[in-house]
Amino acid sequence: xxxxxxxxxxxxxxxxAIAFLxxxxxxxxxxxxxxxxxxxxxxxPGLTTRWFAVTYARADFWAAxxxxxxxxxxxxxxxxxxxxxxxxxxxxFRFFGREALSLLILLPIALPGIVTGISLRSAFALGDIPFxxxxxxxxxxxxxxxxxxxNVIARLRRSSPAxxxxxMDLGADIFQxxxxxxxxxxxxxxxxxxxxxxxxxxxxxxxxTFTAGQQQTLPIWMLAELARPHQRPVTNxxxxxxxxxxxxxxxxxxxxxxxxxxxxGSGK
Amino acid sequence: xxxxxxxxxxxxxxLALGDRPSRMxxxxxxxxxxxxxxxLLLLPPALWLGVIYLGSLGALLVQSLFHxxxxxxQLVTRPGIETLARLFSPTAREVISRxxxxxxxxxxLCALLGFPLAYYMAxxxxxxxxxxxxxxxxxxxxxxxxxxxxxxxxxxxxxxVASWFAAKTGxxxxxxxFLGLPGIGGPSLSSSALGTVxxxxxxxxxxxxxxxxxxxxxxPRSLVDASSxxxxxxxxTFWRVILPLAIPGIAAGSIFTFSLTLGDYIIPNLxxxxxxxxxxxxxxxxxxxxxxxxxxxxxxxxxxxMAIYLMLVKRLGAFDAL
Numbered sequence: 343x344x345x346x347x348x349x350x351x352x353x354x355x356x357x358x359a360i361a362f363l364x365x366x367x368x369x370x371x372x373x374x375x376x377x378x379x380x381x382x383x384x385x386x387p388g389l390t391t392r393w394f395a396v397t398y399a400r401a402d403f404w405a406a407x408x409x410x411x412x413x414x415x416x417x418x419x420x421x422x423x424x425x426x427x428x429x430x431x432x433x434x435f436r437f438f439g440r441e442a443l444s445l446l447i448l449l450p451i452a453l454p455g456i457v458t459g460i461s462l463r464s465a466f467a468l469g470d471i472p473f474x475x476x477x478x479x480x481x482x483x484x485x486x487x488x489x490x491x492x493n494v495i496a497r498l499r500r501s502s503p504a505x506x507x508x509x510m511d512l513g514a515d516i517f518q519x520x521x522x523x524x525x526x527x528x529x530x531x532x533x534x535x536x537x538x539x540x541x542x543x544x545x546x547x548x549x550x551t552f553t554a555g556q557q558q559t560l561p562i563w564m565l566a567e568l569a570r571p572h573q574r575p576v577t578n579x580x581x582x583x584x585x586x587x588x589x590x591x592x593x594x595x596x597x598x599x600x601x602x603x604x605x606x607g608s609g610k
Numbered sequence: 611x612x613x614x615x616x617x618x619x620x621x622x623x624x625l626a627l628g629d630r631p632s633r634m635x636x637x638x639x640x641x642x643x644x645x646x647x648x649x650l651l652l653l654p655p656a657l658w659l660g661v662i663y664l665g666s667l668g669a670l671l672v673q674s675l676f677h678x679x680x681x682x683x684q685l686v687t688r689p690g691i692e693t694l695a696r697l698f699s700p701t702a703r704e705v706i707s708r709x710x711x712x713x714x715x716x717x718x719l720c721a722l723l724g725f726p727l728a729y730y731m732a733x734x735x736x737x738x739x740x741x742x743x744x745x746x747x748x749x750x751x752x753x754x755x756x757x758x759x760x761x762x763x764x765x766x767x768x769x770x771v772a773s774w775f776a777a778k779t780g781x782x783x784x785x786x787x788f789l790g791l792p793g794i795g796g797p798s799l800s801s802s803a804l805g806t807v808x809x810x811x812x813x814x815x816x817x818x819x820x821x822x823x824x825x826x827x828x829x830p831r832s833l834v835d836a837s838s839x840x841x842x843x844x845x846x847t848f849w850r851v852i853l854p855l856a857i858p859g860i861a862a863g864s865i866f867t868f869s870l871t872l873g874d875y876i877i878p879n880l881x882x883x884x885x886x887x888x889x890x891x892x893x894x895x896x897x898x899x900x901x902x903x904x905x906x907x908x909x910x911x912x913x914x915x916m917a918i919y920l921m922l923v924k925r926l927g928a929f930d931a932l
Binding site for chain 1 (some may be wrong): 754
């Protein structure tokens, strides 16, 4: 379908950008195996696999990982519910304040994370609300709503409203239509949006530092690790572990939403 | 919109299918009251964003009106402009303009670097190649932010990859030249403003590529063909047809690169000079200094800058390309 070949300059720029994006990841992996635990000398003096054992033997790594998974799971569920409800409302209805609401949904990611963080921190301080698991989730859910919303509304806009009308005309009630027509139609958008929300929450550190007390999510644990002079490769092992686990969902999300990519380029 | 006229036709056969009447009644009840459905749909997200999020932004504003008493160190909750006035000190103004300048440079570089890849993906890549490119863009986005930043710290460190590479390829002189430049240089790349910008560009680049690619993907093939049929050379088609249609995508991507740079405090903390960014001031104020009012006041600055920025890019159609 696309028989044209790209000009040389464009190809070189493309390869350059891809290399720029991915070479550092190779260094993350390489430095997970280095025998040098303190400096950043290149090339590494020697290679070892002992950091895997060191990392996996640490209880605080597993505690941080487990907290991050729990926070991301709850934030994802909240984002899925609120994001898809908002998408349904904004797609189906015209109402007063519609523009304002769509801006409000977007605002938590259009404004820097530090604003969300310090705002919540200010509110907790005013209301004497102690930091907890739920204060972390509150911050994450707020900026995750938009990714689910974006995915779902893009899918709804492409699906024909006639489908819903037809279902109703053929005698299905609202719930049957929802169950058998709407949900299957937006299922992959929900999956992709949900996974993106999970990933955003899992990786988030800027907001979290303002909404977490003593609890350490994985990124906060890593930041604390980086400040320590020894065992630097431990953070790399943590990152390699997470990457190894997340590569499967990335591929899955791509294949699930690929058709919609091509159709309308809902590339986010 | 809901079409009221179809209602009766829809009811009868459904009952004949043997549905429980109670559910049917509820369904009909809801169908007849689209406003109620709207309210039910909107309630959870509007309450959350309206009360918790906007409420917090309100709390931010309230906190910025408080101040810490100079002598006692106690929080004074009588509203005043003592804290806000500190935003206009020369030091604060310097921090603000430095951060805004960095965000602008990062955004421009991201657009320049990201556009060719996005253009290649949208225009020339076949199915397989597009998948490869897509994963190459997504992989960094999905891998840990903090570790990617430290990857750059070890690449840019004094004895790191970059200087090793420069030494091997005889480019050390060039590296020295850049590090010697006043304003952007420093003792090593990882402690120079240049290093901060490189890391920012790296971290936010995918956020620029994806909306540009999506915008270019929407340019109809027929439009490009029409342009060449009407006698435009490929370069003219690019500048006068394709690029203008990509502008909303670039503007959408720039919201992320600009805003994320404006508020980040981790990257300038780990890589760069000791001259602080807005985010670092906010972080230090609420953390070590325990001065939430000042942190809140300083956080109003990126809000104000983003408000102006969003108004500007809205005109470019950024919101339609998000």
